[in-house]
Amino acid sequence: MSTTRLKCALPLALALLALAPAAAHAATFTVNSVADARDDNPGDGLCVALPPAAGQCTLRAAVMEANALPGPDTIVFDPATDGTPIILTIPCDPIGCFFDLATDGDLDSVEDLTITGNGAARTLIYGGAGFGLGVDRVFESLGAPLTISGVTVRFGNATEDGRGGALEANGPVTVTDSVFADNRALNPDGFGTGGALYCQDDLLLRRVSVSGNLSRLGGGVFWDTSVAVLTVTDSTFDGNTASGGNGGGLFSGAFGPTPPPIGIINTTFSGNVAADGCAIYHTNAPLRVQSVTVADNCSAGSPAAAVLVTYGDGNGNQGGEVVFENTILSSRAGTDNCRVETTFGVPPGFRSEGYNLASDASCGLVQTGDVQGTSAVLGPLAANGGPTRTHLPLAGSPAIDTGTPTDCPPTDQRGLGRPANGGSGFAVCDKGSVEVTAGPPPPPPTTGSVQGVAWNDVNGNGTREPGDNGVPGLQVCVFPTVPLVCSTTAADGSYLVPGLSPGNDQVYVRLPGRLVSTTPRTVPVTVAAGGLATVDFGSWTPPVPPFSLFVNAAWTKSNLPVRASTLPLRLVATPACPAVSVAATLGLVGGASSTQAMTPTGGNVWETTFPPPFLSGPTYLLTVQVACAGGGTETIAGSLLFVDPSGTILDG
Numbered sequence: 001m002s003t004t005r006l007k008c009a010l011p012l013a014l015a016l017l018a019l020a021p022a023a024a025h026a027a028t029f030t031v032n033s034v035a036d037a038r039d040d041n042p043g044d045g046l047c048v049a050l051p052p053a054a055g056q057c058t059l060r061a062a063v064m065e066a067n068a069l070p071g072p073d074t075i076v077f078d079p080a081t082d083g084t085p086i087i088l089t090i091p092c093d094p095i096g097c098f099f100d101l102a103t104d105g106d107l108d109s110v111e112d113l114t115i116t117g118n119g120a121a122r123t124l125i126y127g128g129a130g131f132g133l134g135v136d137r138v139f140e141s142l143g144a145p146l147t148i149s150g151v152t153v154r155f156g157n158a159t160e161d162g163r164g165g166a167l168e169a170n171g172p173v174t175v176t177d178s179v180f181a182d183n184r185a186l187n188p189d190g191f192g193t194g195g196a197l198y199c200q201d202d203l204l205l206r207r208v209s210v211s212g213n214l215s216r217l218g219g220g221v222f223w224d225t226s227v228a229v230l231t232v233t234d235s236t237f238d239g240n241t242a243s244g245g246n247g248g249g250l251f252s253g254a255f256g257p258t259p260p261p262i263g264i265i266n267t268t269f270s271g272n273v274a275a276d277g278c279a280i281y282h283t284n285a286p287l288r289v290q291s292v293t294v295a296d297n298c299s300a301g302s303p304a305a306a307v308l309v310t311y312g313d314g315n316g317n318q319g320g321e322v323v324f325e326n327t328i329l330s331s332r333a334g335t336d337n338c339r340v341e342t343t344f345g346v347p348p349g350f351r352s353e354g355y356n357l358a359s360d361a362s363c364g365l366v367q368t369g370d371v372q373g374t375s376a377v378l379g380p381l382a383a384n385g386g387p388t389r390t391h392l393p394l395a396g397s398p399a400i401d402t403g404t405p406t407d408c409p410p411t412d413q414r415g416l417g418r419p420a421n422g423g424s425g426f427a428v429c430d431k432g433s434v435e436v437t438a439g440p441p442p443p444p445p446t447t448g449s450v451q452g453v454a455w456n457d458v459n460g461n462g463t464r465e466p467g468d469n470g471v472p473g474l475q476v477c478v479f480p481t482v483p484l485v486c487s488t489t490a491a492d493g494s495y496l497v498p499g500l501s502p503g504n505d506q507v508y509v510r511l512p513g514r515l516v517s518t519t520p521r522t523v524p525v526t527v528a529a530g531g532l533a534t535v536d537f538g539s540w541t542p543p544v545p546p547f548s549l550f551v552n553a554a555w556t557k558s559n560l561p562v563r564a565s566t567l568p569l570r571l572v573a574t575p576a577c578p579a580v581s582v583a584a585t586l587g588l589v590g591g592a593s594s595t596q597a598m599t600p601t602g603g604n605v606w607e608t609t610f611p612p613p614f615l616s617g618p619t620y621l622l623t624v625q626v627a628c629a630g631g632g633t634e635t636i637a638g639s640l641l642f643v644d645p646s647g648t649i650l651d652g
Contacts, residue, residue, distance in 0.1 A: 223252050
């Protein structure tokens with residue numbers, strides 16, 4: 001936040017506005033031991049474990065240190081740990097593993113944390129010695145952003161609450177170039193959600209293998225929220241099981257009258273099983289499935305469908321809609337590709353944007369380029385190049401060179417260039433996630449982008465909640481760029497600033513005088529070539545009249561948000577002694593000042609208002625002089641700093 005700040009100036013002057021957060025000290029910890037041992041002194045900034053890894057840095061010790069330090073932290077791995085599993089062995093205490101900050105069981109994170117492995121085949125993190133033997137799930141994010149890359153996470157075992165065998169997240173999560181396999185999420189009653197991943201916030205999966213996981217709902221991934229976004233690219237969901245439930249590969253749902261869009265691109269769903277929706281079970285939001293291969297899901301003879309979409313709940317939540325484009329749906333004989341679950345609420349359904357190939361007519365694909373009732377002629381799930389396994393269209397496949405002519409992704413799931421000439425003599429996109437005879441990858445990108453949403457924080461608590469809609473027409477700028485690069489938020493509050501050179505920048509939002517920030521106005525970002533950073537901004541319109549600045553001898557504040565140089569400054573003083581007169585003086589240090597008599601409002605409460613504008617940047621001195629009824633005087637003084645709400649503000 002940014003607006004008025006009051007600093008200590010005299011012995012009686014305590015900070016009136018506790019504005020700046022504690023200084024953030026970004027730290028990097030290098031794990032050099034595969035043992036599971038606690039940190040010896042969390043918060044000292046040193047990753048030093050207790051026995052049996054005394055003096056070394058374990059993964060658990062690194063997470064504990066990151067939790068104890070404010071600001072974003074990074075965990076990396078010494079190459080000496082490559083190939084040897086880090087196995088969690090410290091069990092939950094008798095009352096459970098809830099919110100233990102990584103001391104027992106799973107590795108809980110409460111601060112912005114990045115875990116960067118040396119590659120999925122090299123950095124191995126296990127919840128236990130085998131399937132169903134883990135002491136707990138592996139990771140839990142308790143609201144803060146979590147980024148994981150280059151690791152394999154296996155044998156997590158969420159048995160207490162049955163949520164997320166490998167990872168339970170209540171904050172935004174990004175996973176890239178990783179494997180989540182053989183994890184289990186079932187509580188003692190046999191119910192669970194998210195065999196590998198359970199998430200109720202933004203979830204981005206890129207080049208991830210989700211394989212062989214087990215739960216009741218969402219054998220692979222369970223994602224259900226109202227305002228967050230799910231994006232899956234270049235990934236494979238295979239061999240996951242929703243035992244007695246729905247969504248073998250993915251259970252996706254979003255609630256509320258305007259749920260967010262969900263996107264799956266260049267991804268494979270294969271060999272997943274469930275009571276229904278073996279590959280995907282989807283509800284209450286638009287789901288876009290583009291250049292995806294859905295093949296060989298559901299057990300032989302199962303009455304289930306590969307993709308199931310369900311109605312809304314009758315309480316204002318929308319029915320789900322699945323939109324297919326350039327996608328292959330290839331189920332075993334007797335298994336429907338698509339089914340609508342007719343329960344109640346707003347009717348869901350399937351919609352085509354063309355160029356799909358389906359083995360039956362259950363999805364109702366009748367747009368340009370759609371082919372139904374035809375085998376895709378696919379090879380088995382195999383390592384066909386790239387980090388994840390895929391189904392390669394074989395010679396004679398009707399998927400080759402018959403895909404979309406206008407909306408072909410630049411690469412296929414393996415990262416190879418598309419469209420390519422698969423034998424037709426022309427470079428035409430193939431249907432599905434794999435391009436036959438794909439060319440070399442395109443040149444690597446040289447610029448990155450920043451995206452996000454500016455939203456109306458209705459209750460001013462700094463957290464986006466249902467009903468906190470986007471704010472259109474605000475300028476979001478990136479600096480120090482030459483020239484200054486800005487974008488204007490769209491009708492839904494979203495913005496995109498593309499074409500940024502790699503490097504460290506600041507992103508800030510310009511707010512008109514009526515709006516006050518409830519999240520940091522300026523956020524540092526690292527722009528990477530081909531990267532997409534996300535920065536969201538919350539703001540609200542304070543009630544009228546302006547918030548009062550309550551002043552007494554201890555310089556306390558009462559629910560006062562940060563204030564801007566364009567708003568009136570209203571003072572309400574309550575002297576320690578019964579007062580006969582009170583005057584307030586506000587002026588620049590070493591410069592002009594203005595003195596106003598304060599008006600009694602009853603109960604020894606005195607009030608006055610200094611009108612704006614105030615200068616942004618220079619320090620003001622505020623002094624309140626009190627004449628006491630019994631004789632004597634009382635003086636309260638402190639310094640004030642006003643800031644411009646429409647300019648560049650470096651918070652903290």
